[in-house]
Amino acid sequence: MGVEEFDFAHAPEHERRGLYEVLAASEAEELREPPPYEAQVTGWQSPNDLGFGPARFAVAREGEQLVGYVSARVTEEAANDHIALVYLVVLPEFRRRGIGRALLRALPSLMPGRTVAECWNVYEGTAGEHFAAAQGLRVVTSMTRQRLDVTELPEIGEVPEGYELVTWTGRTPDEFAQACVDGLNAMADAPFGDTALDSAGYTVDRLRREESNVLNAGGDRWVVLALHGREIAGLTIVERGPGGPTTAEQLHTVVVPAHRGRGLGMVLKTRMLHELTGVEVIFTRTSSGNEHMLRVNHALGYRDLYTFLAVQAKFAGEIDIEELDFDGAAEPDLRALFDLQVAWWTRAVPSRELPAFSGWVRRRRTPEAGWGRPRFAVARENGRIVGYADGYLPTTGNAHLVVGTIVVDERWRGRGIGTALLRCALRSANRDTAEASWVPADGEGARWATSRGFTVVSSATLQELVLTDPLPEVGEVPSGYRLEHWTGRAPEDLLDAFVDALNATNDQPMGDSAIELVPLTREQVRQEEDDLSAAGVDVWVVLALHGDEAAGVTVMHRTLSRPSVGHQRHTAVVAEHRGQGLGRLVKAHMLHQLTGIETVETETNSTNEHMRRINHSLGFTDRLTTVDLSARVADLKL
Numbered sequence: 001m002g003v004e005e006f007d008f009a010h011a012p013e014h015e016r017r018g019l020y021e022v023l024a025a026s027e028a029e030e031l032r033e034p035p036p037y038e039a040q041v042t043g044w045q046s047p048n049d050l051g052f053g054p055a056r057f058a059v060a061r062e063g064e065q066l067v068g069y070v071s072a073r074v075t076e077e078a079a080n081d082h083i084a085l086v087y088l089v090v091l092p093e094f095r096r097r098g099i100g101r102a103l104l105r106a107l108p109s110l111m112p113g114r115t116v117a118e119c120w121n122v123y124e125g126t127a128g129e130h131f132a133a134a135q136g137l138r139v140v141t142s143m144t145r146q147r148l149d150v151t152e153l154p155e156i157g158e159v160p161e162g163y164e165l166v167t168w169t170g171r172t173p174d175e176f177a178q179a180c181v182d183g184l185n186a187m188a189d190a191p192f193g194d195t196a197l198d199s200a201g202y203t204v205d206r207l208r209r210e211e212s213n214v215l216n217a218g219g220d221r222w223v224v225l226a227l228h229g230r231e232i233a234g235l236t237i238v239e240r241g242p243g244g245p246t247t248a249e250q251l252h253t254v255v256v257p258a259h260r261g262r263g264l265g266m267v268l269k270t271r272m273l274h275e276l277t278g279v280e281v282i283f284t285r286t287s288s289g290n291e292h293m294l295r296v297n298h299a300l301g302y303r304d305l306y307t308f309l310a311v312q313a314k315f316a317g318e319i320d321i322e323e324l325d326f327d328g329a330a331e332p333d334l335r336a337l338f339d340l341q342v343a344w345w346t347r348a349v350p351s352r353e354l355p356a357f358s359g360w361v362r363r364r365r366t367p368e369a370g371w372g373r374p375r376f377a378v379a380r381e382n383g384r385i386v387g388y389a390d391g392y393l394p395t396t397g398n399a400h401l402v403v404g405t406i407v408v409d410e411r412w413r414g415r416g417i418g419t420a421l422l423r424c425a426l427r428s429a430n431r432d433t434a435e436a437s438w439v440p441a442d443g444e445g446a447r448w449a450t451s452r453g454f455t456v457v458s459s460a461t462l463q464e465l466v467l468t469d470p471l472p473e474v475g476e477v478p479s480g481y482r483l484e485h486w487t488g489r490a491p492e493d494l495l496d497a498f499v500d501a502l503n504a505t506n507d508q509p510m511g512d513s514a515i516e517l518v519p520l521t522r523e524q525v526r527q528e529e530d531d532l533s534a535a536g537v538d539v540w541v542v543l544a545l546h547g548d549e550a551a552g553v554t555v556m557h558r559t560l561s562r563p564s565v566g567h568q569r570h571t572a573v574v575a576e577h578r579g580q581g582l583g584r585l586v587k588a589h590m591l592h593q594l595t596g597i598e599t600v601e602t603e604t605n606s607t608n609e610h611m612r613r614i615n616h617s618l619g620f621t622d623r624l625t626t627v628d629l630s631a632r633v634a635d636l637k638l
Contacts, residue, residue: 003102005109006057006069008044016041018066019059026089030123032306039243044071047213049239049251050197051075051206052085058106060090060099067094070103072110072117077206078332079198082384082411084111086119092127100131108315113382116196116411117313124307137311141193142288146302148250150280154300156270159226160262163233166225167275171211176225177204179232183225186232186256188346191289195310196411218242224272226255226264233259236268240279248276250284253293258353265296273300319417321424324376324388326364334361336385337376340407347410348440349462349624353599359536359561366535369528370394370518374404377424379417386412389425397518402429405436406445418448423638433514434633438603441625453636454629458511459606463620466599467591472618474588478580481551485542485593489529498543499525501553504572509605514630536560540593542586544577551577554586558597566594568602571611584614591618 008016020037027034034040044055052073060068068090075081086107090099107117118140122128132139159165172180184202214221220240226233234255240248250272255264276282286293288307324333338357345352367373371392379387391404404425408418426434434454439445441459450456477483484491490498499522506517532539537559544552552573556566568590573582591600604611606625 001060001062001067001097001099001102003058003060003099003106005106006059008055008057015066019057019069022066022069022089022091025091029092030126030306036243039241042217042243043241046217046241047210048073048085049210049214049249050080050085051077051210051213052080055087056110058103058110060094060103062094067091068099068103070107070110072107074111074114077209078336078384079202079206082114082381082386083116083118083196084114085197086111086117087121088119095127101135104135104313107313115315115381117315118195118197118310120308120310122309122311124309129309132309132311135313137313138194139309140195140312141310143285143308143310144288144294145305145308146284146286146294146297147305148282148284148297148300148302150273150276150282153273154270156274157263157267159267160264162228163259163262163264164227165267165271166227167223167271169220169222169275170215172207172223177207179225179227180223180235181207183232183235183254183256184252187252187254188343189257190254191287193287193289193310194312194410196312197310214239214241220248222272222275224268224275226259226268228259232256234264234268236272238272238276238279238282245278246280248279248282250282265293266299269296269300318381319386319415319420320380321420322378322380323424323428324378326374326376333378333385337378337388340385340388340409343409344407348443352623353562353565355559355561356563357561359559359563362535363537363559363561366537367531368392369520369524369531370396370398371403375425375428377421377428379408379412379421381412387417387421389421391425391429393429393431397516400432401435401514402426402431402433403435403437403515405438413444419452419638422452422636426633426636426638432633433630434636435514435628435630437628438626439629441627446627446629449629452631452638454631455512456627457513457630458509458628460603460626460628461606461612461622462624462626463602463604463612463615464599464623465591465601465615465618465620467594467597471591472588474592475581475585477585478582480546481577481580481582482545483542483586483589484545485540485589487538487540487593488533490525490541494543495522495525497545497548497550498541498553500550501543501572501574502555502570504550504552504574505570507575508572509607511605511607511628512630513628532557540566540590542590542593544573544582544586546577550574551580552582552586554590556590556594556597556600564596564598566597566600568600571602583611584617587614587618 024034047053052075055071055073057069057071059066070088072084072086074084088103122132181202219242222238225235236253237251238248342354371394374390374392377389378385387408389406391402406418406421503519537557540556542554554571555569558566
């Protein structure tokens with residue numbers, strides 16, 4: 001028995017048929033009907049529905065007979081240029097002879113530069129599942145294959161008020177291309193287990209390439225888009241390949257998080273059935289953990305055919321750790337950093353509004369008062385950024401400290417990348433103490449940090465308020481007090497009182513954090529105002545005064561990265577003026593000053609019960625508990 005690469009494009013007809021017969025015999029063993037020969041050949045030679053290129057092959061021969069093969073598909077798309085999609089099959093009568101293992105050993109030559117291989121065709125309860133387990137391949141997700149015989153079409157039902165459906169066939173109209181991309185990227189929170197495959201990561205260019213792949217091959221593509229005003233709410237896509245004129249594949253169906261719970265998934269898929277022409281059978285694959293979409297499909301008449309697994313193998317790739325100049329970084333590197341942070345946000349707070357790329361970059365280039373701008377170290381595999389560490393190096397009062405975060409693509413975790421980034425960042429910072437903030441409590445990141453030697457020193461609660469009419473009542477201003485408010489730069493005659501009120505935050509509960517809260521000066525406040533203005537950050541301030549003396553303050557920011565979200569920053573009441581209800585008063589007054597804000601977020605120390613109660617009384621809800629961790633650098637396990 002020998003294994004060799006197989007040039008499908010130039011192979012003679014009898015060799016191609018031999019390859020097909022291996023596939024057909026395996027399918028027949030599991031009582032599944034293989035696709036027709038011509039359709040399968042077209043499929044092997046064409047990109048698949050995820051944009052991965054034509055299949056590359058290595059085959060096993062016994063004499064002149066083809067007895068098994070392994071295929072791999074790769075893509076140059078940045079979101080998935082680390083992974084190959086593979087398929088391995090051996091004729092039943094030739095199994096248990098080491099042929100499958102030999103084909104696996106041939107796999108790296110079919111996927112140059114890729115470090116992850118996933119096979120999405122391992123059928124549950126079959127010899128394939130047992131083989132994968134014996135070779136140490138890891139099951140990363142489970143999918144349910146479903147079929148719909150298109151006979152009587154279901155009623156579409158009413159489109160929810162405020163929404164409209166747009167449909168087309170073929171190429172996406174230019175006016176809807178970005179909306180489609182935004183909708184497809186909302187799949188980032190779909191339940192796909194631990195796969196390394198990035199089903200999001202869409203750009204307009206990627207969308208156009210995927211459309212061209214199917215249309216240029218003679219296939220068809222239908223799209224139904226749901227809009228809420230000008231905003232994408234959801235979409236569904238069906239494709240028909242050139243090899244089967246009556247059979248189609250239901251591809252992506254997604255509803256954007258902010259628009260879920262309104263039945264849009266069912267409306268989209270039902271409307272799609274009325275758009276198709278000449279289609280008699282539709283197949284789809286749905287995550288076995290996506291119970292909601294399985295129910296929607298069953299309601300439409302789909303029936304379950306079988307369950308298949310995705311299994312994964314990782315191949316060693318060299319990881320390079322290096323510092324990154326954020327200001328001079330190329331856009332692909334900045335987007336890689338942004339995508340890592342967005343993926344982290346999406347998993348930590350699933351329905352949180354995600355930032356815009358340009359606003360995020362501009363904000364990261366803006367110094368924080370007393371803290372400066374973050375430095376970055378990145379981890380690369382074959383040039384691709386798969387993790388980063390950022391760190392702030394404060395000056396006055398905190399020159400002993402570096403504060404930052406480490407984020408590693410979940411598909412690359414467990415390979416020491418986080419620890420390598422930590423070593424690099426600490427070596428560059430040359431500080432005595434390291435702290436990490438905004439780490440989800442009881443999550444994987446907190447467990448990793450404590451295993452390196454960090455200790456939890458405080459916790460905070462992320463709270464959120466969705467602004468609806470009527471806004472909370474402001475209430476009466478206590479006798480002897482008055483409120484002043486402004487946007488942007490503080491009036492000169494109120495600057496001293498503003499600085500005094502901000503410094504009242506210095507007695508807030510900080511747990512055992514090594515951060516020292518240093519009093520601000522007039523000059524520092526003016527510098528921060530200038531920096532925020534240069535970064536396009538809107539600032540609202542409400543100041544409580546007792547005569548001309550500072551009594552309390554609250555500050556709200558809005559960044560370009562999330563223009564409908566206000567970030568409630570400092571809220572403080574000067575010690576001698578506490579107990580007058582000023583904290584709630586300034587926060588309620590602030591809500592009436594905001595323009596263009598739909599949601600307000602704030603972080604409150606979890607032990608600050610008084611401020612949490614104030615926020616709850618205003619309508620805030622608790623979204624996430626995070627922890628701050630601290631360690632002496634000399635004590636860390638690196």
